[in-house]
Amino acid sequence: MTSKSLDYENLNENVKKCQYAVRGELYLRASELQKEGKKIIFTNVGNPHALGQKPLTFPRQVVALCQAPFLLDDPNVGLIFPADAIARAKHYLSMTSGGLGAYSDSRGLPGIRKEVAEFIEKRDGYPSDPELIFLTDGASKGVMQILNTIIRGAGDGILVPVPQYPLYSATIALLGGSLVPYYLEETANWGLDIANLRQSVAQARSQGITVRAMVIINPGNPTGQCLSEANLREVLTFCYQNNLVLLGDEVYQQNIYQDERPFISAKKILMDMGPPISKECQLVSFHTVSKGYWGECGQRGGYFEMTNISPKTVEEIYKVASIALSPNVPAQIFMGLMVNPLKPGDISYERFVRESKGILESLRRRAQIMTDGFNSCRNVVCNFTEGAMYSFPQIRLPPKAIEAAKKAGKVPDVFYCLKLLEATGISTVPGSGFGQKEGVFHLRTTILPAEEDMPEIMASFKKFNDEFMEQYEDHRGYSRM
Amino acid sequence: MTSKSLDYENLNENVKKCQYAVRGELYLRASELQKEGKKIIFTNVGNPHALGQKPLTFPRQVVALCQAPFLLDDPNVGLIFPADAIARAKHYLSMTSGGLGAYSDSRGLPGIRKEVAEFIEKRDGYPSDPELIFLTDGASKGVMQILNTIIRGAGDGILVPVPQYPLYSATIALLGGSLVPYYLEETANWGLDIANLRQSVAQARSQGITVRAMVIINPGNPTGQCLSEANLREVLTFCYQNNLVLLGDEVYQQNIYQDERPFISAKKILMDMGPPISKECQLVSFHTVSKGYWGECGQRGGYFEMTNISPKTVEEIYKVASIALSPNVPAQIFMGLMVNPLKPGDISYERFVRESKGILESLRRRAQIMTDGFNSCRNVVCNFTEGAMYSFPQIRLPPKAIEAAKKAGKVPDVFYCLKLLEATGISTVPGSGFGQKEGVFHLRTTILPAEEDMPEIMASFKKFNDEFMEQYEDHRGYSRM
Numbered sequence: 001m002t003s004k005s006l007d008y009e010n011l012n013e014n015v016k017k018c019q020y021a022v023r024g025e026l027y028l029r030a031s032e033l034q035k036e037g038k039k040i041i042f043t044n045v046g047n048p049h050a051l052g053q054k055p056l057t058f059p060r061q062v063v064a065l066c067q068a069p070f071l072l073d074d075p076n077v078g079l080i081f082p083a084d085a086i087a088r089a090k091h092y093l094s095m096t097s098g099g100l101g102a103y104s105d106s107r108g109l110p111g112i113r114k115e116v117a118e119f120i121e122k123r124d125g126y127p128s129d130p131e132l133i134f135l136t137d138g139a140s141k142g143v144m145q146i147l148n149t150i151i152r153g154a155g156d157g158i159l160v161p162v163p164q165y166p167l168y169s170a171t172i173a174l175l176g177g178s179l180v181p182y183y184l185e186e187t188a189n190w191g192l193d194i195a196n197l198r199q200s201v202a203q204a205r206s207q208g209i210t211v212r213a214m215v216i217i218n219p220g221n222p223t224g225q226c227l228s229e230a231n232l233r234e235v236l237t238f239c240y241q242n243n244l245v246l247l248g249d250e251v252y253q254q255n256i257y258q259d260e261r262p263f264i265s266a267k268k269i270l271m272d273m274g275p276p277i278s279k280e281c282q283l284v285s286f287h288t289v290s291k292g293y294w295g296e297c298g299q300r301g302g303y304f305e306m307t308n309i310s311p312k313t314v315e316e317i318y319k320v321a322s323i324a325l326s327p328n329v330p331a332q333i334f335m336g337l338m339v340n341p342l343k344p345g346d347i348s349y350e351r352f353v354r355e356s357k358g359i360l361e362s363l364r365r366r367a368q369i370m371t372d373g374f375n376s377c378r379n380v381v382c383n384f385t386e387g388a389m390y391s392f393p394q395i396r397l398p399p400k401a402i403e404a405a406k407k408a409g410k411v412p413d414v415f416y417c418l419k420l421l422e423a424t425g426i427s428t429v430p431g432s433g434f435g436q437k438e439g440v441f442h443l444r445t446t447i448l449p450a451e452e453d454m455p456e457i458m459a460s461f462k463k464f465n466d467e468f469m470e471q472y473e474d475h476r477g478y479s480r481m
Numbered sequence: 482m483t484s485k486s487l488d489y490e491n492l493n494e495n496v497k498k499c500q501y502a503v504r505g506e507l508y509l510r511a512s513e514l515q516k517e518g519k520k521i522i523f524t525n526v527g528n529p530h531a532l533g534q535k536p537l538t539f540p541r542q543v544v545a546l547c548q549a550p551f552l553l554d555d556p557n558v559g560l561i562f563p564a565d566a567i568a569r570a571k572h573y574l575s576m577t578s579g580g581l582g583a584y585s586d587s588r589g590l591p592g593i594r595k596e597v598a599e600f601i602e603k604r605d606g607y608p609s610d611p612e613l614i615f616l617t618d619g620a621s622k623g624v625m626q627i628l629n630t631i632i633r634g635a636g637d638g639i640l641v642p643v644p645q646y647p648l649y650s651a652t653i654a655l656l657g658g659s660l661v662p663y664y665l666e667e668t669a670n671w672g673l674d675i676a677n678l679r680q681s682v683a684q685a686r687s688q689g690i691t692v693r694a695m696v697i698i699n700p701g702n703p704t705g706q707c708l709s710e711a712n713l714r715e716v717l718t719f720c721y722q723n724n725l726v727l728l729g730d731e732v733y734q735q736n737i738y739q740d741e742r743p744f745i746s747a748k749k750i751l752m753d754m755g756p757p758i759s760k761e762c763q764l765v766s767f768h769t770v771s772k773g774y775w776g777e778c779g780q781r782g783g784y785f786e787m788t789n790i791s792p793k794t795v796e797e798i799y800k801v802a803s804i805a806l807s808p809n810v811p812a813q814i815f816m817g818l819m820v821n822p823l824k825p826g827d828i829s830y831e832r833f834v835r836e837s838k839g840i841l842e843s844l845r846r847r848a849q850i851m852t853d854g855f856n857s858c859r860n861v862v863c864n865f866t867e868g869a870m871y872s873f874p875q876i877r878l879p880p881k882a883i884e885a886a887k888k889a890g891k892v893p894d895v896f897y898c899l900k901l902l903e904a905t906g907i908s909t910v911p912g913s914g915f916g917q918k919e920g921v922f923h924l925r926t927t928i929l930p931a932e933e934d935m936p937e938i939m940a941s942f943k944k945f946n947d948e949f950m951e952q953y954e955d956h957r958g959y960s961r962m
Contacts, residue, residue, distance in 0.1 A: 004789075005694055006763050006790050006791075011794060012633045015797055019800075023800075045584065047579070048579075049580055049582035050583040050584070051579070060551075065545070068542055070541075080558060080561065098533070098534075100779050101529075101530035101775075101778060102528050103528045138805065140805045140806060149492055150492070167804060171804060174804070212491075213486055244486060245485065245487050296582045297582060297584040298581050298583050298807065310487075319500075323501050323648060323652060324622055325526070325778070326779065328618060328812060
């Protein structure tokens with residue numbers, strides 16, 4: 001039989017090379033077990049509504065009205081929709097040319113991009129230009145587009161933190177570029193050490209790679225840390241000196257669970273630093289409606305803002321965006337609602353604040369329960385989740401467990417996570433999917449299970465883990481990092 | 482000043498190379514004129530709601546309820562939503578795990594994929610497997626994903642009809658592949674001549690290109706023809722013999738404006754042909770919620786169905802889809818509603834039929850008005866729009882007009898379309914954006930302006946065109962194709 005175009009052996013090699021662990025082997029096994037009737041706790045992906053988080057009422061009212069504009073003329077509409085939701089729906093519909101069913105401009109609706117710019121200005125205290133803001137179908141699609149604009153081939157390197165969110169490794173592989181890792185320091189609460197960065201770039205250069213961009217994820221995914229102002233200054237100086245465009249993945253900027261280290265945007269620090277750096281260093285920042293206290297993942301809404309990017313390049317990015325015509329319009333409305341929230345005095349304001357504070361405060365408590373839970377387990381150590389939605393405990397696997405994994409043909413942390421899944425139904429992602437130092441093992445779990453379920457989940461985890469350790473420890477100790 | 486990563490000269494060359502005429506020079510100029518206050522008739526893109534088409538009521542009711550699930554418990558909900566919309570919203574919400582705010586499986590919700598499979602089975606009379614159906618953010622995204630899976634480099638060729646929809650040329654350029662054109666026969670009502678195909682493949686091979694896939698657009702865009710059953714059989718035989726995967730762009734399958742040549746899917750013909758071809762020939766078919774009588778472009782919903790593709794390849798496509806997590810969920814609901822419409826006896830059935838028939842019948846009349854209008858103009862000839870949403874008249878430009886265009890530094894059809902835009906506000910796309918035979922010129926316009934505006938638009942076109950011809954004709958005649 002002849003081999004055909006879409007037979008495996010003939011596919012684009014870059015497609016085959018890329019890996020995406022968040023929906024990899026563990027997720028597929030969990031889906032199978034679920035089909036067989038096992039109760040699965042899906043903590044593999046930051047998908048809050050799937051774990052019971054309720055959507056915020058006001059934005060849903062507005063988007064429902066935008067979907068059904070004929071309701072705006074219905075005399076009974078006031079019986080089930082508040083007046084401010086009706087007004088807001090009219091506001092957003094007036095920005096469209098033909099409602100939610102019409103393609104928007106490929107960069108997104110100009111009116112929403114203006115609201116995003118106003119949000120950024122207010123957040124950072126510096127001007128933001130709507131013409132440099134593009135709306136996207138979720139932040140991931142924006143990241144993919146920018147990386148596609150940068151990467152020309154295997155000689156182009158992108159600095160990516162390790163551990164990292166596998167969107168980056170997968171996309172770089174798909175585009176045929178080279179991932180240049182820089183390690184975050186677990187013992188320094190996953191801080192970024194500029195010496196590691198220098199070393200990574202030097203090593204890449206010695207291999208003939210041109211490092212062209214650097215990714216930061218702030219707050220960190222999967223690591224949960226918030227970058228300090230000093231750290232951000234160092235990063236920007238480094239990018240400036242090395243002629244790198246900085247990609248600032250800031251999708252968790254509203255998910256902060258401590259007061260000592262608030263979120264600060266890369267754009268603000270860049271502007272604070274003044275010329276020449278503020279006028280020279282290229283930056284693209286990403287945001288989303290999927291995270292924060294919104295968690296509107298399924299809507300697929302995001303934006304990116306470009307700083308110090310020339311009009312000619314912006315035109316090229318616009319051209320490529322136009323091939324798929326436009327980001328989905330309903331999610332653009334969600335983005336407008338997120339960046340331009342209700343104000344004190346609005347009819348729905350108190351409810352909105354109650355709902356959003358409730359979610360954030362509960363996430364903060366859950367971050368603490370989870371960290372404490374992991375740290376109470378044998379051979380498990382875990383930094384506190386300062387921000388984002390994940391806990392990333394280190395699992396100190398005994399040599400016998402590593403041997404058993406090898407025998408089973410599994411990477412050791414995959415082996416551990418599979419056993420955890422089978423025993424407890426907790427679906428996590430092995431640390432190897434994010435990258436980790438040689439011989440060190442982790443897992444990532446979201447902090448999203450319902451607060452009332454948390455104690456039981458952590459008890460179930462502890463029982464599994466401690467028995468696992470009992471089984472595989474030789475009681476003679478083993479090396480620690 | 483050092484040149485930076487995102488400066489134009491350093492960008493990915495494939496990004497710079499690709500062109501997307503539907504939102505190219507003409508669209509940008511039209512947007513400028515609109516800002517200056519000129520009334521623009523945007524017929525550059527098939528965007529029905531932007532030209533006044535109203536959304537179908539029932540699907541919008543269902544999706545509005547899905548966005549605001551708390552309404553389902555509101556005692557007043559029955560005052561503004563019919564019972565069948567409420568039932569349908571519950572039906573779709575029960576398929577999600579967490580409503581519209583949760584990521585779905587990266588292939589889309591299993592329940593919707595099952596409804597799509599049932600629709601295909603009913604349409605074609607052959608089984609369809611939900612596991613081989615992936616939901617996408619519009620059909621374009623699906624096409625881009627499949628082409629990315631196929632194209633390995635410049636040595637890989639994709640057969641594309643000329644004239645073609647520039648999604649194909651742009652995506653092939655972006656992915657670094659080679660477009661292999663095959664010409665449609667304007668004088669045979671844009672039919673597909675298998676001899677042209679053979680010649681194209683032979684020529685590509687002589688240049689060292691491996692032709693790996695063939696694209697058909699049926700009904701045609703921009704050409705509007707419906708492929709006959711005989712033509713489809715020839716195409717499938719050709720693909721089978723030459724080991725090509727067939728990409729069937731069937732997004733206009735509900736837009737048919739004559740009864741002689743109904744839409745027939747490539748899948749049906751493939752199955753009709755029986756083994757070995759029905760079991761061997763690889764096919765990927767695309768559909769959307771953006772066209773038909775729906776026109777829900779802004780929602781960005783689509784699907785593709787794979788036939789004779791091995792599980793290993795499907796896994797790879799699944800993996801890549803998972804990098805961006807999931808297609809937007811609201812549009813998945815629209816897809817469900819499109820493939821599983823209301824049935825006689827449902828409360829909202831009559832309204833639904835009235836609305837959808839109204840749109841289709843009006844489109845049919847508009848297709849006729851437009852064809853007749855173009856054919857009444859000096860030096861313009863136009864095939865009837867059998868299907869899809871476009872009219873693609875040939876404009877026989879006098880030599881003097883071609884000279885004037887050259888002097889102005891413009892491609893002749895761009896020159897004509899710009900003059901048309903400035904004079905009348907009608908924003909079209911020059912034929913060169915779709916490809917056309919050397920020395921032959923066209924423009925594409927949608928048939929979407931409101932029916933009541935059509936006579937005036939065509940009169941305005943005729944006035945411009947005939948004056949243009951008067952100005953540039955030397956009254957000594959010129960060559961015709």
